[in-house]
Amino acid sequence: MNDHDTPDSLLKLDLQVCFALYSTNLAMTKVYRRLLRELGLTYPQYLVMMVLWEEDGQTVSEIGERLFLDSATLTPLLKRLEGMGLLSRRRAVDDERRVRVQLTDPGRELRIRAEAIPEAVACASQCQPEELRALKDQLHALRRKLNG
Incomplete structure (x- = not known):
């Protein structure tokens, strides 16, 4: 257990990976909704x-x-x-x-017409291409582990 993992903090929202994924997904969906509307x-x-x-x-x-x-x-x-x-x-x-x-x-x-969407999403993320690739790879690895 580290400082963040005390019994009182285990259920803090901002420490939950699932909430980080969920809230990021909401933000990403908002970006895509705007781009896909056209x-x-x-x-x-x-x-x-x-x-x-x-x-x-x-x-x-x-x-x-x-x-x-x-x-x-x-x-x-x-x-x-x-x-x-x-x-x-x-x-x-x-x-x-x-x-x-x-x-x-x-x-x-x-x-x-859809070919511009990935670049627009990358720009909206304000991340470097290598950051996005690393994040994608981490998420794929997590999905594989969760799926057994």
């Missing part, structure tokens, strides 16, 4: 689009694995993006239980 996307929709911009034609389950989302959460996102004309969903020819997600032309074209 693309007409929410942050979860943007994540789906980024996965498809990396590799088009993935199945719903592949997208869900990549984003740590179950199909009950992912399906409404995909339906909304499909309604916006950014992607299409089709049953896989080889296995009708699987649904493949394909970008449409407008979905592919949206990528060009």
